Amino acid sequence: MSTAPATPRAFRAFRALFTKIAKGSLLAVAGAGCAGGGYTPQFLAPSEDPFFYGHDSGAFLGPIEPIPDHDADGNAIRLPRGAASFADEVIEYRMGNPRPVEEGRNAEAALGPPDYQGGPVLEAPRAVSLGQGGSLTLRFADNALIDAEGPDLYIFESGPDVEASFVEISADGREWIQAGRAGGHVSAIDIASAAKPGQVYSYVRLTDDIAQGNRGGEWPGADIDAVGAVGAVVRVELSSEVLFAFDSDRLLPGGVSALDGVLDKIAGRSPSHVTVLGHTDNIGEDAYNLDLSRRRAESVAKLLEERGISRSILTATGHGEARPVADNGSPEGRRRNRRVEIVIVGGD
Ligand SMILES: [Ca+2]
Ligand SMILES: [Ca+2]
Structure with missing residues (x-):
């Protein structure tokens, strides 16, 4: 994540954009130059409308016009349960070493829809840094993870540094299965090869890939903004x-x-x-x-x-x-x- 403060002007521009999105007046947000641009949770949070999320090489483009499903290139994400798709509870946060700065240690920042907007932490943190080699265990309470056609899980990792984490899943929070490696930024995981047919998984554990070294400065390790399950559960x-x-x-x-x-x-x-x-x-x-x-x-x-x-x-x-x-x-x-x-x- 960036430690360089955004200029007030850039921040005002971001805020104007998010206000528009919040009012629903702007469905398509273009602009690859909008790295770290984001999404405001008020937009869809009260409803369970399918949730669409555009991204391009990890730079969030914000909510986009609804399309039937993620396209062949995986450029748009459809989460049928809307805001409910995202992880709801922090079970455990084990900070890695080196540890992140104080404002990067709020594990609850990984709950709910993605809301990272770039720039400095102004109010509440919008992502949690794992610290190098650290881990975060989350639970889905009002939804769950299943193996369906295509990707089943999206990890929203934020900030300019692309940081990978290993993904494990569990039905009971005790027995864990390796499900893959999230490369950083917005990563899709297909649990097909790991999951038992018909099994419903309630827990996800992300562990920063220690082998990649400390690339995040004050925010070492993967910075987790949100974790979403695709399945309509x-x-x-x-x-x-x-x-x-x-x-x-x-x-x-x-x-x-x-x-x-x-x-x-x-x-x-x-x-x-x-x-x-x-x-x-x-x-x-x-x-x-x-x-x-x-x-x-x-x-x-x-x-x-x-x-x-x-x-x-x-x-x-x-x-x-x-x-x-x-x-x-x-x-x-x-x-x-x-x-x-x-x-x-x-x-x-
Ligand atoms: Ca949920
Ligand atoms: Ca799948």
């Missing part, structure tokens, strides 16, 4: 307290309405697959928790079937306490872990 997590009575697999009336709410959200789509996953906290016996989570997933799947989702595209699985998303050491963490996850694939 909707993930909903419902609290077990809302769905079921204590220790029971029988749906409460409130649970039925919560599930009807989920069905309303996907009305009109024709998903290719719906997976229901039950999870518990770590209180009690493993085997008991596994069985309870399975029975609960099955109850939810049954209701979905009653509501018209074909059994042939439904899978119900329980993971017991094996896939926590929060620390079981606190009541709040345990409450988050007691959940049913519904993963709806396809039908964008």
